Amino acid sequence: MVKKTFLALGLMTIVFPIVAFAADPSGAMLDMGLNSLWVMLAFILVLLMQGGFILLEAGSTRMKNAGHVAGKTIFTVGLAALIYWAVGYGIAFGGANAESAISKFIGWGDFFVNPGTSGDPASESYPSAVFFLFQLAFAAISLSIAWGGFAERAKLSSYVVFTLFYIAIIYPVVAHWIWGGGWLADHGAQDFAGSTVVHLSGAVAAFVATILLKPRIGKFNKDGSANEILGHNQVFTALSVLLLWVGWFGFNAGSTVAIGDGFFTYVAFTTMLGAGAGGVAALLISWAVTGKADITAMLNGTLGGLVAITASCAFVDPWAAVVIGLVSGVLVFYSVKMFEKLKVDDPIYALSVHGMAGIWGTLANGIFATQELADKVGVGTGGLIDTGSWKQMWVQLQSVVFAGVFVFVASFIVLGIMKKIIGFRVTEEQEIIGLDLSEHGAYGYPEQLKKPGQGIQG
Amino acid sequence: MSDPTRSQYAKKIASADQIDGLRCLRDQLHEGMEALLPSRPVEQLNEGLNESHDALISRAIAISEAEMARKGKGSPPVPYAYLLFGSGGRKEQTLSSDQDSGVVYQDSDTNREGIKVYFTELCTLIVKNLITIGYPPCEGNVLSDNPEWCHSLSEWEEKLSGWFMEPEWEVVRYLLIIADGRCVYGDPALVDSLKDMFFTDTLNHPVIIKRMTENTMRHKVLVGIFGQLLKERYGEDAGSLDIKYGAYIPMVNSIRLLAIGANLRETSTLERIRRLVEKGTLSSEDGESYEQAFRFILRLRLMTTEQMENGLYVNNGKLPRGKLSREMADELKSSLRQGKRLQKAVYKGTMGRLM
Numbered sequence: 001m002v003k004k005t006f007l008a009l010g011l012m013t014i015v016f017p018i019v020a021f022a023a024d025p026s027g028a029m030l031d032m033g034l035n036s037l038w039v040m041l042a043f044i045l046v047l048l049m050q051g052g053f054i055l056l057e058a059g060s061t062r063m064k065n066a067g068h069v070a071g072k073t074i075f076t077v078g079l080a081a082l083i084y085w086a087v088g089y090g091i092a093f094g095g096a097n098a099e100s101a102i103s104k105f106i107g108w109g110d111f112f113v114n115p116g117t118s119g120d121p122a123s124e125s126y127p128s129a130v131f132f133l134f135q136l137a138f139a140a141i142s143l144s145i146a147w148g149g150f151a152e153r154a155k156l157s158s159y160v161v162f163t164l165f166y167i168a169i170i171y172p173v174v175a176h177w178i179w180g181g182g183w184l185a186d187h188g189a190q191d192f193a194g195s196t197v198v199h200l201s202g203a204v205a206a207f208v209a210t211i212l213l214k215p216r217i218g219k220f221n222k223d224g225s226a227n228e229i230l231g232h233n234q235v236f237t238a239l240s241v242l243l244l245w246v247g248w249f250g251f252n253a254g255s256t257v258a259i260g261d262g263f264f265t266y267v268a269f270t271t272m273l274g275a276g277a278g279g280v281a282a283l284l285i286s287w288a289v290t291g292k293a294d295i296t297a298m299l300n301g302t303l304g305g306l307v308a309i310t311a312s313c314a315f316v317d318p319w320a321a322v323v324i325g326l327v328s329g330v331l332v333f334y335s336v337k338m339f340e341k342l343k344v345d346d347p348i349y350a351l352s353v354h355g356m357a358g359i360w361g362t363l364a365n366g367i368f369a370t371q372e373l374a375d376k377v378g379v380g381t382g383g384l385i386d387t388g389s390w391k392q393m394w395v396q397l398q399s400v401v402f403a404g405v406f407v408f409v410a411s412f413i414v415l416g417i418m419k420k421i422i423g424f425r426v427t428e429e430q431e432i433i434g435l436d437l438s439e440h441g442a443y444g445y446p447e448q449l450k451k452p453g454q455g456i457q458g
Numbered sequence: 459m460s461d462p463t464r465s466q467y468a469k470k471i472a473s474a475d476q477i478d479g480l481r482c483l484r485d486q487l488h489e490g491m492e493a494l495l496p497s498r499p500v501e502q503l504n505e506g507l508n509e510s511h512d513a514l515i516s517r518a519i520a521i522s523e524a525e526m527a528r529k530g531k532g533s534p535p536v537p538y539a540y541l542l543f544g545s546g547g548r549k550e551q552t553l554s555s556d557q558d559s560g561v562v563y564q565d566s567d568t569n570r571e572g573i574k575v576y577f578t579e580l581c582t583l584i585v586k587n588l589i590t591i592g593y594p595p596c597e598g599n600v601l602s603d604n605p606e607w608c609h610s611l612s613e614w615e616e617k618l619s620g621w622f623m624e625p626e627w628e629v630v631r632y633l634l635i636i637a638d639g640r641c642v643y644g645d646p647a648l649v650d651s652l653k654d655m656f657f658t659d660t661l662n663h664p665v666i667i668k669r670m671t672e673n674t675m676r677h678k679v680l681v682g683i684f685g686q687l688l689k690e691r692y693g694e695d696a697g698s699l700d701i702k703y704g705a706y707i708p709m710v711n712s713i714r715l716l717a718i719g720a721n722l723r724e725t726s727t728l729e730r731i732r733r734l735v736e737k738g739t740l741s742s743e744d745g746e747s748y749e750q751a752f753r754f755i756l757r758l759r760l761m762t763t764e765q766m767e768n769g770l771y772v773n774n775g776k777l778p779r780g781k782l783s784r785e786m787a788d789e790l791k792s793s794l795r796q797g798k799r800l801q802k803a804v805y806k807g808t809m810g811r812l813m
Binding site: 221223225226227228288289290291 | 678680682683684686688691692693694695696697
């Protein structure tokens with residue numbers, strides 16, 4: 001049998017010599033193919049994180065809003081794809097204005113992206129299409145983080161309006177500053193996969209939304225004490241963390257956008273350590289402080305660990321990844337308490353998990369980044385511990401402050417004007433019956449919830 | 459209440475012959491007590507308060523008996539004892555404790571059905587009258603008008619041995635309730651007989667103490683590993699401390715377990731501690747520190763939030779943040795540490811392992 005096969009193959013090569021030689025690609029072609037596959041896989045993983053956000057937001061809120069929460073996530077991802085294609089990508093990565101000084105602050109060109117059907121192995125390490133998809137997935141994640149601040153009380157139309165502005169301008173500008181060759185990139189800002197670009201930006205937008213929307217009905221009492229509005233499904237919330245966690249390997253490790261020498265596996269490794277440490281620290285601190293090992297706190301801590309390690313996953317040693325995660329877990333726990341004290345209603349804990357942990361993760365580079373890894377990635381320098389210099393810390397602080405202030409002001413303008421013109425929050429009655437009914441006409445759990453007026457005449 | 463007013467007050471109760479009159483006296487008790495709370499030693503206060511409650515309840519029972527007679531149902535056909543359980547049994551009632559009660563009556567060879575009917579009707583009347591006076595009924599339905607808690611002595615004996623045969627979770631709770639039972643009205647000898655049965659059975663079934671431990675340890679002392687108070691985090695009571703379930707009940711439970719194991723018939727926690735020291739179960743240093751901690755917790759318990767709901771005095775057992783001064787918070791923390799130490803020691807003693 002084996003003999004026959006070889007004989008047949010031998011004959012084939014004589015008859016059709018071209019088949020044997022044309023299938024042998026160049027090293028560069030192989031390299032590009034592998035990179036594309038990896039970035040494509042990473043894009044799929046990051047897109048699937050939206051499933052995590054659906055479960056996270058739905059699980060942390062009440063039944064009456066579940067259908068709305070889930071449906072609007074899918075809808076806005078689709079809308080974001082169109083807007084990022086038409087405008088956003090060009091603002092973040094467009095190079096038509098590269099010669100002018102304005103390119104420090106905003107990119108231009110590549111609107112209505114047409115990436116071409118394939119890449120050129122001689123000059124590119126992956127085709128443009130896959131890079132576009134990967135970047136789009138990040139923009140959509142940042143947007144879904146912002147929705148945490150809208151939860152359970154914003155009108156559906158406000159989601160549409162905010163998606164337009166956030167994906168076309170606000171997010172791309174920050175992405176351009178740090179990743180698109182903008183002024184913070186020139187300073188050597190280290191934000192490997194987006195603790196600042198993706199997470200902090202989303203959280204700041206969420207913060208603006210909670211300020212403008214005010215707390216949900218029933219969250220705070222007249223005397224200022226807070227009520228606990230429990231989410232309707234803790235299993236959803238736990239599953240969401242697993243989905244996000246898995247997706248995060250596309251998010252962080254995928255951000256190498258190359259197979260190369262296998263550096264992406266090291267990035268995945270530090271990511272795993274950071275996440276584990278965040279969850280463990282949060283569970284322990286909640287148990288020590290409140291006397292109960294709180295599941296929500298633990299889940300938030302795990303996510304906080306992931307958010308924090310996102311900026312530093314490619315720049316730090318394993319021990320530092322553990323420290324970054326541990327600190328993040330504790331930070332998120334206290335941050336949740338602090339926002340509650342400030343009477344900021346944050347149903348999904350986005351401000352703590354993505355905001356506070358995002359700030360911490362970005363600053364952590366200034367402390368823990370090593371010179372060796374900074375050289376390997378080719379961005380910035382080592383942090384305080386390795387080099388004894390505050391230089392990198394200063395750059396990191398700039399990223400946090402300027403990105404934070406920009407997103408705050410821009411979101412405030414967009415949402416503030418929208419609030420004046422078309423309104424932001426549903427009416428009291430609509431909020432009480434739930435957004436499933438008021439915005440979409442049917443409950444996500446029709447058997448559990450009765451429409452008002454139903455059942456009166458049977 | 460100073461002693462002359464106390465005896466005067468007792469006389470007024472004894473001479474009341476209407477439930478409405480008792481209600482007025484109960485309301486007066488509240489006004490008097492609230493004024494005294496800050497100044498008096500807690501034991502004295504507690505004693506006075508519980509004497510008054512006992513007097514009010516006894517008088518209400520006597521009036522109910524008379525009411526039965528007026529309705530032509532006659533007087534009690536056999537001797538009986540009216541039992542208080544829970545805080546009433548432990549002589550630790552606050553200004554707003556609810557009713558937990560039961561009845562044991564003497565066996566008779568004749569007219570058993572008639573006797574049962576009489577006591578059922580009497581107890582229904584008593585519970586109703588006590589509600590009128592402002593004592594809310596027990597939420598768990600441990601009430602004399604519940605047929606499960608109103609039996610003749612031999613029926614109780616049967617019931618108890620059944621419970622000891624199958625000590626499932628709910629039953630163990632009943633046994634713990636019986637342990638705190640005390641005669642407030644009627645023939646104390648009947649209660650003594652009931653308690654004799656209870657203690658004989660308990661000592662014959664050593665496993666029961668373990669089950670009792672498992673049943674009570676879920677109420678944890680509300681002090682964290684940093685020595686901080688674990689306060690309510692959410693809702694109307696945010697910032698307040700659950701004195702009832704986070705301080706008082708854990709100590710009561712632990713001391714009760716020790717007392718049952720040592721075959722002590724006392725029902726009040728402070729008396730139990732004293733007797734445990736006498737018997738050598740507790741060292742005198744431990745006894746003293748537990749006693750001191752418990753007295754302080756009793757005082758705070760008298761200060762917890764009270765409300766009037768539909769004419770009933772009720773209490774959520776929680777102490778609002780504002781009522782707790784810095785010195786009191788410090789003393790509470792050290793009292794809670796004692797409570798935690800006690801709980802751990804009892805757990806280790808009965809279960810043979812750390813919690």
